[in-house]
Amino acid sequence: xxxxxxxxxxxxxxxxxxxxxxxxxxxxxxxxxxxxxxxxxxxxxxxxxxxxxxxxxxxxxxxxxxxxxxxxxxxxxxxxxxxxxxxxxxxxxxxxxxxxxxxxxxxxxxxxxxxxxxxxxxxxxx
Numbered sequence: 001x002x003x004x005x006x007x008x009x010x011x012x013x014x015x016x017x018x019x020x021x022x023x024x025x026x027x028x029x030x031x032x033x034x035x036x037x038x039x040x041x042x043x044x045x046x047x048x049x050x051x052x053x054x055x056x057x058x059x060x061x062x063x064x065x066x067x068x069x070x071x072x073x074x075x076x077x078x079x080x081x082x083x084x085x086x087x088x089x090x091x092x093x094x095x096x097x098x099x100x101x102x103x104x105x106x107x108x109x110x111x112x113x114x115x116x117x118x119x120x121x122x123x124x125x126x
Contacts, residue, residue, distance in 0.1 A: 012040030024070030089125035
């Protein structure tokens with residue numbers, strides 16, 4: 001099952017928070033849009049958190065990956081650490097100056113800012 005989610009051809013695996021705040025949803029929305037645009041492919045962070053062996057092995061084997069958290073709580077980062085997956089590219093949405101709140105009406109310009117930051121972080125990652 002995990003093979004269907006794997007990222008072929010050196011593409012970028014995108015692991016996004018989808019937490020209960022605007023920034024968590026912004027991380028998720030940016031990941032969805034980048035996948036739709038052909039920049040990387042979203043992968044199941046929950047499968048990694050559940051320690052499902054195929055998911056964990058897939059994230060360990062992928063050549064390029066980015067973890068995106070909504071805020072400094074760092075759930076995506078913590079999920080990878082708990083599964084003993086090495087961190088590669090990383091981004092926290094609140095680190096871009098976007099304030100965390102419970103307003104789920106996302107601003108297009110802020111989602112674009114997150115997408116741009118993801119692209120930049122991936123270009124700087126080995």
